[in-house]
Structures are given as C-alpha cells and as structure tokens.
Amino acid sequence: MQILIRIIKMAWHYNARLSLAYITFFISVCFSLAIPWILGETIDSLVSVQDGRIVPIGDPGEISVNLLGIFTTGLFGLAAILLVVSLARGMFDFARTYLSDSLAQKVAYDLRNLMYDKLQHLSFAFHDKEHTGNLYSKATSDVEAIRRFVMMGMVRSVEVVVRVILISAILVFLDWKLTLFSMMFLPFLVVRSAVVMVQLRNMWLRAQEIMGQLATILQENLSGIHVVKAFASEEYEKKKYDLKAQELRVEFYQNEKVQGTNSAWVTLYFTVALGFIMWFGGWQVIRGSIEPGELAKFVLYMGQLVFPIRMSSFVIATFSRAISSGRRVFDVLDARSPVEEKPDARDMGRAEGHVRFENVSFSYDSGTPALTGVNIDVPQGSVIALLGAPGSGKSTIVNLLPRFYAVSEGRITIDGTDIQDFTLASLRRNVGIVQQDVYLFSATVRDNISYAKPGASEEEVIQAATVAQLHDQIMSLPHGYDTWVGERGATLSGGQRQRLSIARTILIDPPVLILDDSTSSVDVETERQIHRAMTEVIKGRTTFIIAHRLSSVQQADMILVMKDGEIVEQGNHDQLMAAGGAYKDIYELQLRPQEEVLLDATFAGDDGGDS
Secondary structure (H helix, E strand, C coil): CHHHHHHHHHHHCCHHHHHHHHHHHHHHHHHHHHHHHHHHHHHHHHEEEECCEEEECCCHHHCEEEECCEEEEHHHHHHHHHHHHHHHHHHHHHHHHHHHHHHHHHHHHHHHHHHHHHHHHCCHHHHHHCCHHHHHHHHHHHHHHHHHHHHHHHHHHHHHHHHHHHHHHHHHHHCHHHHHHHCCCHHHHHHHHHHHHHHHHHHHHHHHHHHHHHHHHHHHHHHCHHHHHHCCCHHHHHHHHHHHHHHHHHHHHHHHHHHHHHHHHHHHHHHHHHHHHHHHHHHHHHHCCCCHHHHHHHHHHHHHHHHHHHHHHHHHHHHHHHHHHHHHHHHHHCCCCCCCCCCCCECCCCCCCCEEEEEEEECCCCCCCCEEEEEEEECCCCEEEEEECCCCCHHHHHHHCCCCCCCCEEEEEECCEEHHHECHHHHHHHEEEECCCCCCCCCEHHHHHHHHCCCCCHHHHHHHHHHCCCHHHHHCCCCHHHCECCHHHCCCCHHHHHHHHHHHHHCCCCCEEEEECCCCCCCHHHHHHHHHHHHHHCCCCEEEEECCCHHHHHCCCEEEEEECCEEEEEECHHHHHHHCCHHHHHHHHHHHHHHHHHHHHHHHHHHHHHC
C-alpha cells in the first residue's frame, strides 16, 4: 500500500490536472446516467400496459414529457435532448481521457528523469551488482506499468466506484426488490476480485523480474556479438534466449488466464442477472406493478453497470502491476550509495597533487578484503607505478582515489584534506583517469574528446589530440574531427580508441593523473610515440600508472608491488632489483622480454632511417 501512496503523491504534484480529471469524469457519468432515464420516460409516454398487453398512447407527435425539469413535446424534441446529452457526455469523457492520459505521461516523465538521475549518481558498487538489462527493464516497462496505473487505476478506479454507487442507488429507487434479486451474486464477485488482486500482484512481480532477465540476455548478447560469432555460439545464445522468452510467455499467459477467468465470471453473472431481470421484470410489467419505461430504465442501467464491473478486473490488474513495478522502481530510487557527498562538501579548486593513503582498507562486499592497511605518501609531481598479479589491488587503489568507491577504513587525502570533504564533481575534475576499458559514445571524434569539457575550444581539442599522438590520424579520416564514431568506437582501431581516451583526459588538465594500463593495446612504436608525448604531459602532475609495460616502470619515481591487497615491496627500479624479491621475479618473467623487443624495434628503426 505504501508503494501506491507514493505513486499517488507523485501524481498529486499535478493536483489541478488530477482534480479536473475527477470533475470531468463525474459530469460525464451524470450525463451518461441521464440517457436511460430519457429513454424510459419516452417509452412511458408512448405506450402503456392494458390487460397484459402493450398499447400505444395517442399521436407520437403530440406527446409531452417532463424530463429533469425540462418540458418537451414531440419525438423530435426528445431526440434533440437525447442528442445534446450524448454530445455533452462525449465532450466531458474526452476531457477526462485527455486529462488522465496527460497526467499519466507527466508522472512517467518525472519517474524516468528520477531514475536516470539516480543511476548517474549511484556508485560503482551499485552498478557492479545490477544487470544493465534489468535496469533497462525497470526504466521502461516498469515505469510504463506505473503510467497505466495513474491513467487507469487512479482515475478509472474512482469512476468505477462512483458509477457502481450511483447506478445501484438508481436501481434501488426504481425497484428495490428487483435490485436485490439481480445482485445476489455480487458479494461473490467482490471477494473473488480481492483474491485475484493479491494473486496478480505476485504474478506480475515474477513477470517483471523475468522480463529484466530477458533484457539482460539480449543486452549482453548484442554487446558481446563479436565473441558470440568468434566461437560460433549463435545456436547456444538462441537457445538461452528462447528458454527465458518461453518462461516469460508462460508467466504472461498465466496472468492473462487469471484476468480472463475473472472477467468471464463477471460476464456470466450479468448474463444470468439480465435473464432474471427480463423474466421477473416482464412478469411485473404484465401484472401492472411497474411501467414498461421503468423496466427499460432498469435494463439499461444494468447494462451500464456491466462496464464498471468488467472494468474492475482491468483496474485490479493495474493496481497489482503498479505495486510490483513500483517496488522495483523505488528500490532503485531508494538505493543508498556508499559514495555520497557531505551536506557541507566544498569545491576543491585546483589541487597541487600531494596524495596520501592513510591505513586504507576496502572490501567490495562482506567477503575477502580487496585492500588491507595500505599506506602511501605520494609527493606532488611524483610518478607511481603499480605492479602485481590480477586481483592484487592495483585497480582498487586508483578507483578509490576519485571516489568511485568509498573506503571501508582509513582515509585518502589530497594536499592534506580528506577527499570526502570535497564535492565529487570538483574532485573528479582534479583526478583524471584513462581507463583500460575505453568507452566511446556514438558521436563525432570532437564530441568524444570534449566530453569531459563540453565548452572546449577547437584549439584545446586539437592540442589534446596532438599530445595523444592522434591528430594526424584524425585528419586522415573522411571528415576529420567531425567523423562519426560508431557504437563503442567500432570504427576506430584499438590504439586509436586508447589515444582518444588519453586526449579526453588530457583536455581537463588534471593535477592528478591515473593511467590504467593505457598503452596495453598498442604496438611498440605507437607506445613509444605516446610515452614521448606523455613525458611532457605528466611533468608537474602526480601520476599513478598501472604498469604492464617496461616503459611505464622505467619512468616511475616509486614502484609499488601489490599482492593480495597489500603492498609487499616499494622503491625505485634499482632498489627493488637489489632487494631480489617479488619485483625482480616480475622483471625477469615479464619486463625483461619487453626490453629486448624495444631494443629490436629501436635497431630496426635506426636501420630504416640510415637506408
């Protein structure tokens, strides 16, 4: 119930539109209820029952009827009143439809924006646990279910209740015995509808979860289509998708079966009730207990009662689906990010770049810690190389610095101030990162480079590309900087994508720079070009390099060797080689072969130049 209350509160932000929707549907209902009354009065003015037979009364053109205080004569006058009332009902029904639909769209618009804004500000810890396809399902199908509830549930549910109450009151006024006789099965329908609502709520929750899983399979397949084709796994992927789609089909079928069964019971009830009314009411007309017009009114009002009762099954479905979908949406909106700004967080300005890790520990979950008691003191302008096996904690260190995650223990300072005291935006303007997994947007080369600084000038973009050794290659593209980059940068090579990522980071001119294995996908010659340019870039910057290349290690002021979340060795190249520990093993197995390759490339380049 709390979920529905929250949705209603969101809709109440547009209270004027919601109130008008209620007013217009009430007026529309009043005009709708006037139509059977007009027809019944007309019938009574035209015919009567004499000796069990229906006989006409006088000349139809001369009849006179008093309808709701309006006196009219002739069938033409009655038809004109009926036409006016029908047009008025249609106009107000259109107004109700427009107001309720536009209100639902506004609530859906607000929810989509809230979802998107929340997802932008949740930390990596949240996104690590949530599947992208499931989030996509929540932001689309679940929000759509809530929109239908606002349109159908909030407004139509009140309309259903009002219609049932008013029509029931009119039926009792016309003939209370006939009313009781025709509604003896109504309590059964009410109880059944309540049971169906609870049943559908759980069923829709399962359906929405399966839909999210199906979207995840589709998203992963499309993102990894190159891997799928490389291993000829198309049939496997088809079967995996088919099994989940089959599960979703069965779940939807069961939902529709429950709704259809409930609707069938309603139809059966009214069919049986109408049969009783025609038999019992006709018998009373023959006896002269009621007029033919009154029986016509009763039958017509019973016909109008069919609509709200049958609509109740759809309304119940929107309530059930809104509860399950609302729970999924509000789970995201209510999620607490471990990385949050303090209320009094201040702008960092431009940092000098003195970084310290003070007894920092971190764990991604309640399991094995990723870092334990890490202490690092990095003076301004120093270059730090991080070495270690996968899972040793290298990436964790650099992800904690811009607060992609929050430390579990200890603290990280820049220029002596805890980074938690700064706003996230100002901190990340000072800590630039070139990530190993480069992501490019479907936009132009210029847009991708200037992404971190949308107002960057043409000269700034070109300068950043030049430093990243990319300008000449960009100019060789069909449209230069206006060349459109395909999805995830598919139209560029791996080396071009990494250099574009470097240019994007250089553009914001950060005093602290993180290079997450940024040259691992380029050839030796391109790597030498990038490092030649980066030598100038890192001057005066505090730089952290996750190193897998000899060139990265050689220019480091300090090397940190990581193992199982701890720093097992630290020092420069000569010191660590003399120590003969873990670093020397890494050098002999991984770095020395690279040194030989670099020498070979250098000699080959010299030979080519002399010839």
